[in-house]
Amino acid sequence: MTRLAFLLALAFAAAITLPLVAPGYLVDVGMLVFFLAFIGQSWNISGGFAGQTSFGHAVFFGTGAYTSTILQITFGWNAWLAWPAAMLAGAIVGWIIAVLSFRAGLRGSYFALITLAFAEAFRILANSLSFTHAGLGMLIKADPRPANFQFKDPIWFYYLALALCIVSLLIAWQLTRGRLGSRLVAVRENEDAARALGIDVFAEKVKALSLAGAIAAAGGTFYAQKYLYIDPNIAFGVDKSIEMLLVTMVGGAGTIFGPLLGALALTGINEVTRTLASVVPAFKNVQPLSLIVYGVMLMLIVGRLPDGLARLFRRVDRHA
Amino acid sequence: MLDPGILFAGVLNGLLAGGVYVLVAVGLTLIYGVLHIINFAHGSLLMLAMYAVFFLWRLTGVDPYAALPIVIGGAFVFGYILYRLVIGRLSHGRDENILLITLGVSIVIDNVALLIFGGDTQTIETPYASSFVELGAALLPLPKIISFVASLLLCIVLGLFLARSDTGKAIRAVARERQGARLVGIDVDNIFALSYGIGIACLGAAACLLMPTYYVTPSSGHAFVLVAFTIVVLGGMGSFAGAAVGGLVIGVIESLGGLLLGEQLGQIGISVVFILILLLKPSGLFGARQ
Secondary structure, eight states: OHHHHHHHHHHHHHHHHHHHHSOHHHHHHHHHHHHHHHHHHHHIIIIIISOOOOSOTHHHHHHHHHHHHHHHHTTOOOHHHHHHHHHHHHHHHHHHHHHHHHHTTOOHHHHHHHHHHHHHHHHHHHHHOTTTTGGGOEEOOOOOOGGGTOOSSHHHHHHHHHHHHHHHHHHHHHHHHSHHHHHHHHHHHOHHHHHHTTOOHHHHHHHHHHHHHHHHHHHHHHHHHHHSEEOHHHHHOHHHHHHHHHHHHHHOTTSSSHHHHHHHHHHHHHHHHHHHHHHOGGGTTOTHHHHHHHHHHHHHHHHHOTTOTHHHHSSOOSOO | OOOHHHHHHHHHHHHHHHHHHHHHHHHHHHHHHHHOOOOTTHHHHHHHHHHHHHHHHHHHOOOTTTTHHHHHHHHHHHHHHHIIIIIHHHOOSSHHHHHHHHHHHHHHHHHHHHHHHOSOOEEOOOTTTTOEEEETTEEEEHHHHHHHHHHHHHHHHHHHHHHHSHHHHHHHHHHHOHHHHHHTTOOHHHHHHHHHHHHHHHHHHHHHHHTTTOEEOTTHHHHHHHHHHHHHHHHOTTOHHHHHHHHHHHHHHHHHHHHHHOHHHHTHHHHHHHHHHHHHOTTTTTOSOO
């Protein structure tokens, strides 16, 4: 434990000082790692700890992004105020999907497929309704003042993403120590046995998905504020759902640091292929290579290393 | 309100599109019925087969319909090998794991296609593409009628194969009772790979029938995967009659959705049907067991 604490302190110090010494593009890459680790943790809570594999987590991410953006643009809210509202909306959507699906007794693949269909339904709605500006997407007016949740210097988004990532790690850590986490793991390992122990399986799964919804929605707002633009495909597209699933599965589902490790690995591979594409002209179009590598990693990890990369680093971290 | 003539044409066009969906769904339901795996790579494999049809036409000038035997055979071999080398080896344990493996397969296929073929939309031009047949108030594209008939014929052939041939009987035996089949000397692993191959061969056929009126891009798989699952869930996982009825129903729903709600919002019909079926009757119309 002391070794882990030492490593964590070292990593934290490195993360704090990185933007002060590293070139600008590394700051953006670092921001991306922490952001991915944050939204990945949302998938980890419902998919990793509670074992409810989702193919449609973008439904929460997009709900958050659209809620805060609509509150700002259409209703003139301050972005910081809109943020908790977006999280609430994400939690509500998580709650509704969970109550509907788990009441109907959906598990395993059926649950994964229904989340995919929900995300797709939301994408089509956002693509056709006027209050989301349909396919045009929504542009947030640039007014870079901290009071507006917009920063001139990207360093602040870096630190904010770092803070979010740390919060998500603390939430996961609390889960592994607390009763909710233990109950979720019991549900994942064997629902019938969990029920026999007196655990309200339905209620625990609903809690997990609502919490996951709030976290992914917070990520959605962060994304919208960073890039000042969202559209239905960015917000609700399959790619976002797959990204959240991948970082967690590759890093280690059901472990505290899984999403962070997965985000580091995936962003790293992405940067390598991007550099390759920009340096070697023959590899101009190799961007899809990174996703090919993730796909292969996903297969290998599910088939051969179910505890993910986290397994390679630690003795046992999967909370059981 | 809508003119009944337009509505009639919409229903007919939907039925014609649904005819090819039946073939896609039959492949998915066969794989589920025998192997009990949910093949999330189904859409991506269909996309790959559509590219095969496109390149056969582009490079050698083979008409998509004439390409049927080649693409069916190629798809069967591809599916068989994919199962033997990848899916059969990695997928064991919980059904979500198998779903994740096939998701991995689809991510790899989609991006390999993007890497090699680029993101452009590709179409095939055939001399009969703009021929129409008049039926009452409806004007129906000739290639869609040919594809509809061919799709149903192929389904009948597959049905006869499963009902009559020794291999077909072995497949049905494995679907019904895996252990029993093993005990009477059926090579179950081989039957798994064969069934997966046949399921993908159905996609090869569907690709030939789709290409005269459809287009292909590396993301075409996404467009089909939810449609295929909706059909199979609507009909009942593992049910052939269900896949046939489901395919036609979904074709009509899609067509009428576009007609009544507009191009954009009309696509929501599929997702809504899918969600409602899963929530209200997950065993589907013809599924006996959950």
